Amino acid sequence: xxxxxxxxxxxxxxxxxxxxGQLLAAACHGAGFEVLAVNDFESRIRGGHSSIGLRVxxxxxxxxxxxxDLLVALDAPSEAVHRSDLSEDGLVLxxxxxxxAEGRALSLPLEQMAREAGGKILANTVAxxxxxxxxxxxxxxxRRIVRQQFExxxxxxxxxxxxxxxxxYAATRNAAFNGRIQAGWDRSPRGRLMEGNxxxxxxxxxxDCRVGAFYPMSxxxxxxxxxxxxxxxxxxxxxxxxxxxxAANMVVGASFAGVRAMTAxxxxxxxxxxxxxxxxxxxxxxMVVVDAMRPGPxxxxxxxTAQGDxxxxxxxxxDEFPRFVFAPGSPEQAFETMVRAFDLSERFQVPAIVxxxxxxxxxxxxxxxxxxxxKVVRHIIGDADMADPAAYRRFxxxxxxxxxxxxxxxxxxxxxxxxxxxxxxxxxxxTMADRRKMVAKRFAKLPAMMARMRPPETLHPEAxxxxxxxxxxxxxxxxxVETLREAGRSVGAVHFCDLxxxxxxxxxxxxxxxxxxxxxQNYSGQLGRLxxxxxxxxxxxxxxRTDGRPFFAEEIVAGLKETKGLKGPK
Amino acid sequence: xxxxxxxxxxxxxxxxxxxGNFGILEAMKAALVTLGLEPHQVLxxxxxxxxxxxxxxxxxxxxxxxxxxxLPVATGAKLxxxxxxxxxxxxxxxxxxxxxNHFMHAVRRNLDVTLIVHDNRIxxxxxxQASPTSDLGMPTRIxxxxxxxxxxxxxxxxxxxxxxxVARGFSGDKAHLADLIVAGVRHKGFALIDVxxxxxxxxxxxxxxxxxxxxxxxxxxGHDPGDWSAAMARSRQWGDRIPLGILYxxxxxxxxxxxxxxxxxxxxxxxxxxFAL
Numbered sequence: 001x002x003x004x005x006x007x008x009x010x011x012x013x014x015x016x017x018x019x020x021g022q023l024l025a026a027a028c029h030g031a032g033f034e035v036l037a038v039n040d041f042e043s044r045i046r047g048g049h050s051s052i053g054l055r056v057x058x059x060x061x062x063x064x065x066x067x068x069d070l071l072v073a074l075d076a077p078s079e080a081v082h083r084s085d086l087s088e089d090g091l092v093l094x095x096x097x098x099x100x101a102e103g104r105a106l107s108l109p110l111e112q113m114a115r116e117a118g119g120k121i122l123a124n125t126v127a128x129x130x131x132x133x134x135x136x137x138x139x140x141x142x143r144r145i146v147r148q149q150f151e152x153x154x155x156x157x158x159x160x161x162x163x164x165x166x167x168x169y170a171a172t173r174n175a176a177f178n179g180r181i182q183a184g185w186d187r188s189p190r191g192r193l194m195e196g197n198x199x200x201x202x203x204x205x206x207x208d209c210r211v212g213a214f215y216p217m218s219x220x221x222x223x224x225x226x227x228x229x230x231x232x233x234x235x236x237x238x239x240x241x242x243x244x245x246x247a248a249n250m251v252v253g254a255s256f257a258g259v260r261a262m263t264a265x266x267x268x269x270x271x272x273x274x275x276x277x278x279x280x281x282x283x284x285x286x287m288v289v290v291d292a293m294r295p296g297p298x299x300x301x302x303x304x305t306a307q308g309d310x311x312x313x314x315x316x317x318x319d320e321f322p323r324f325v326f327a328p329g330s331p332e333q334a335f336e337t338m339v340r341a342f343d344l345s346e347r348f349q350v351p352a353i354v355x356x357x358x359x360x361x362x363x364x365x366x367x368x369x370x371x372x373x374x375k376v377v378r379h380i381i382g383d384a385d386m387a388d389p390a391a392y393r394r395f396x397x398x399x400x401x402x403x404x405x406x407x408x409x410x411x412x413x414x415x416x417x418x419x420x421x422x423x424x425x426x427x428x429x430x431t432m433a434d435r436r437k438m439v440a441k442r443f444a445k446l447p448a449m450m451a452r453m454r455p456p457e458t459l460h461p462e463a464x465x466x467x468x469x470x471x472x473x474x475x476x477x478x479x480x481v482e483t484l485r486e487a488g489r490s491v492g493a494v495h496f497c498d499l500x501x502x503x504x505x506x507x508x509x510x511x512x513x514x515x516x517x518x519x520x521q522n523y524s525g526q527l528g529r530l531x532x533x534x535x536x537x538x539x540x541x542x543x544x545r546t547d548g549r550p551f552f553a554e555e556i557v558a559g560l561k562e563t564k565g566l567k568g569p570k
Numbered sequence: 571x572x573x574x575x576x577x578x579x580x581x582x583x584x585x586x587x588x589x590g591n592f593g594i595l596e597a598m599k600a601a602l603v604t605l606g607l608e609p610h611q612v613l614x615x616x617x618x619x620x621x622x623x624x625x626x627x628x629x630x631x632x633x634x635x636x637x638x639x640x641l642p643v644a645t646g647a648k649l650x651x652x653x654x655x656x657x658x659x660x661x662x663x664x665x666x667x668x669x670x671n672h673f674m675h676a677v678r679r680n681l682d683v684t685l686i687v688h689d690n691r692i693x694x695x696x697x698x699q700a701s702p703t704s705d706l707g708m709p710t711r712i713x714x715x716x717x718x719x720x721x722x723x724x725x726x727x728x729x730x731x732x733x734x735x736v737a738r739g740f741s742g743d744k745a746h747l748a749d750l751i752v753a754g755v756r757h758k759g760f761a762l763i764d765v766x767x768x769x770x771x772x773x774x775x776x777x778x779x780x781x782x783x784x785x786x787x788x789x790x791x792g793h794d795p796g797d798w799s800a801a802m803a804r805s806r807q808w809g810d811r812i813p814l815g816i817l818y819x820x821x822x823x824x825x826x827x828x829x830x831x832x833x834x835x836x837x838x839x840x841x842x843x844x845f846a847l
Contacts, residue, residue: 213646235843252635253633253642408654414632419636428623
């Protein structure tokens with residue numbers, strides 16, 4: 001077992017725990033460590049309990065760890081909430097760390113030190129300094145990080161924060177802490193730190209998305225905020241719509257008129273968008289929708305994480321039509337998936353849905369620099385590509401179901417589209433022949449769509465037992481597999497990013513010959529049900545979590561032990 | 571030279587004989603010809619309802635979308651390509667009922683489209699239920715004792731929201747309506763033209779003759795379209811005398827004018843920027 005530390009900073013919303021988390025993450029990542037920072041907060045702006053969990057390791061980490069080595073309690077309740085997860089030689093750092101055994105608590109007058117450094121508001125930076133002192137981070141390196149963090153706010157803010165940092169750091173640099181990281185602070189960082197939601201926005205921009213329309217909803221808003229911040233550098237407009245219905249219809253309108261467009265929402269907003277999803281389907285207008293999942297139904301847990309929308313997005317909107325559904329497992333995969341989603345949605349003129357979740361969106365990952373995206377190819381025709389533009393029919397029947405797509409007012413060809421079913425020229429029709437023709441035409445796209453679907457990613461696919469997962473649970477599952485294998489168990493893992501059309505053949509090959517257990521953040525094991533529906537193969541069990549918090553690897557390991565009917569350790 | 575024949579659609583018309591929609595359709599064709607626009611230079615967006623079928627009976631680019639959602643589609647289309655000339659055909663139920671929220675926000679955006687609302691004060695396609703503009707107490711098949719909500723006043727609402735072009739037409743006066751549509755398209759910004767029209771199948775009260783006896787042209791009475799208070803007063807005039815014409819016009823920056831990124835031209839025509847982290 002290599003280096004693996006978890007630092008949790010807890011406090012009220014508004015106390016600036018984010019700042020502490022960011023400083024620690026930047027300092028550790030900047031010195032060459034692998035970092036993951038997970039945000040856990042309530043649906044409120046002030047008060048309550050929030051925390052940020054920072055995991056620092058010498059190998060890539062993409063799931064949180066339950067065991068806490070250092071707990072920074074900026075308020076009294078934080079200590080109570082997290083104390084049970086403190087490791088045996090863990091330490092609590094607090095203004096008044098009362099009631100803990102000697103050696104497990106370090107009292108530091110954070111507020112008083114902050115006032116001395118320039119104001120009560122600096123208590124979070126004092127705490128960051130104290131953490132970095134305990135962790136053994138080099139002081140000069142940390143000062144550079146503090147400077148970078150506050151540079152944009154001017155010299156005065158930088159100086160006050162440096163003073164606050166220094167006070168905290170000096171107070172703990174010689175304190176006893178078994179979790180101190182003794183070496184390794186002098187390497188160059190790998191990749192960069194990035195929130196999951198930024199990787200989604202960057203993928204959209206790399207795909208030449210030019211219109212983003214949205215209605216604010218946690219945990220999707222961050223994606224659109226990042227997109228808005230990129231709109232100065234790229235030809236891109238982000239519009240806040242009056243509701244999700246408007247947002248989705250704006251995307252359809254922008255796409256119909258000729259630019260790539262997207263929206264991001266959560267399950268509730270997606271519910272409002274489902275009619276527009278069908279509109280995109282029947283008008284064969286490309287559309288990319290990101291559903292950042294949170295627990296439901298209805299408002300559910302607004303700021304928590306879940307994977308409960310898989311069944312929903314596969315079937316959302318009345319009747320049935322081809323669509324793509326993806327659920328990336330990492331920021332790197334999210335970036336690439338967004339690029340693919342835009343391309344495939346346009347190529348096949350069908351909606352593409354990308355599933356992420358609150359844990360993924362709001363966490364800070366150590367991300368490998370993205371490879372340059374492929375050149376964007378637009379699947380659009382103009383008058384010059386037509387023998388007779390006057391004879392253009394938007395929904396002309398073709399062998400593969402995809403009709404050459406022209407744009408309105410870009411030539412003499414007239415483009416007519418309707419949400420009613422229609423003739424090849426786009427005008428309304430209720431004849432049986434036209435209806436059959438259009439249904440068949442839309443579904444004719446499926447074989448070629450299926451051919452674009454990638455098989456699931458595997459880890460030790462030869463193992464005797466497979467854990468099957470999708471979306472952001474990949475990190476915890478991968479880690480659980482490593483833990484189980486170290487303990488001598490023959491376990492592998494399968495991760496589905498491409499979920500619909502479902503890659504049934506690849507799934508069948510993996511699951512036909514050995515037991516498999518799904519790991520997902522919903523009640524019924526939706527992936528397991530999907531695989532069963534598509535392959536006839538039944539999972540041996542399911543490990544689920546429905547309380548709105550991301551998986552720990554250790555609970556997957558424990559969950560497997562409790563799964564009945566599986567062979568014991570080899 | 572573009573002529574009315576260029577806009578003639580071969581598609582079989584599905585409206586009831588005598589429907590006010592025919593007058594609106596002919597007025598649109600005449601207006602587009604007056605504007606010198608060819609069919610391929612025009613995009614007509616609509617929602618759902620008898621009014622929303624209009625683009626099928628014209629020869630032009632068309633997007634016939636969902637019930638109530640024409641304006642968001644038009645917003646997206648203008649964001650993508652603001653060089654488009656966009657007309658929106660909607661009905662009183664489509665625009666003021668199902669799409670009421672979008673109506674309100676399209677006005678706030680000052681989206682540069684011409685919204686023609688076929689206002690027959692009844693639901694036609696679903697066979698005769700009350701619409702948002704039905705009078706309080708109007709009996710219908712679903713409301714046999716009469717509606718229990720007050721009628722929505724679209725002109726007053728648009729004025730209150732700050733719309734820059736608010737007009738009322740009548741399907742029985744095609745030439746006047748065509749003039750309004752020309753003025754609406756030329757107006758840079760959101761233009762509402764609420765069109766009074768009979769529903770020959772389901773509204774026995776507001777017939778062609780009923781309107782014919784009551785409507786008059788504001789232009790003949792010295793109305794100043796720059797006077798918002800006078801416009802507001804006119805928007806509330808109803809009964810024996812019903813005003814037609816441009817109630818209010820004010821030029822102000824449009825939705826597109828307010829978006830810095832669109833100064834360089836329509837998004838669709840802007841050069842792609844190579845991705846860099």
